[in-house]
Amino acid sequence: MKIATWNVNSLKVRLPHLLDWLAATQVDVVCLQELKCEDKSFPLAEIEAAGYRAVFNGQKTYNGVAILSRSEITDVVRNIPGFDDEQRRIIAATVNGVRVVCGYFPNGQAVGSEKFEYKLRWLTALTDWLRAEMAVHAKLVLAGDYNVAPEDRDATPEWHDEIHVSVPEREAFRALLALGMTDAFRMFDQAEKSYSWWDYRMMAFRRNVGLRIDHLLVTDALKGEVKSCVIDKAPRKLERPSDHAPVIVELGG
């Protein structure tokens, strides 16, 4: 089973890319972020025609997450239970016995800002909820745009802003690992300067000036099934791309 995560930065604009990519990769499950569309505008017919079911948690203009799957989707949860939040950033569901949690983590804007404080509060709430979720679902994948580059090797040397690489954000990432999860990408040898996001400006993609902020964490019960984990840069090379590339983990056994 292949599970992917992709921040599409507007599902409406990126739908042709997504449909082409689904046909090309044949992934079983895709977690999407930054839909930027309300549920009533979700392109369900096109996605179903491509052979996928979908559950989604959208809002106007900002945020919005979805899980697409070729097989049955059950036990859907929207948003972090008990965490009062207008922003649609979480959807979770079970597919083929695997709990899939799709998250669009807050950007945080700048260290010390109000949005940064919200990011840290949100991360704490997510961690507390996942502790409980993992107690019920041993096999769990946390997929999404974390807006955190966990280590120095995950950030281009040209990155001088603190946001995405600050100590509190990295501590929050490690707190997720400490629940009993592993970064699937780092289970394998990877090229140096492997990134999943590049700013649209300054020819950042061509110069490979980016960050690795899109991740797939797997619980210990799933770790033994992980066969590969790759960043697929192909969609980032197309006309009118998302600023993020999809990341794919392959589970077997």
Next chain:
DNA sequence: ATGCCACGAATATCGTGA
């Protein structure tokens, strides 16, 4: 310091968020 992009309000550009 910044050049991009998507969106909505408004109807040309501009503010917001990323």
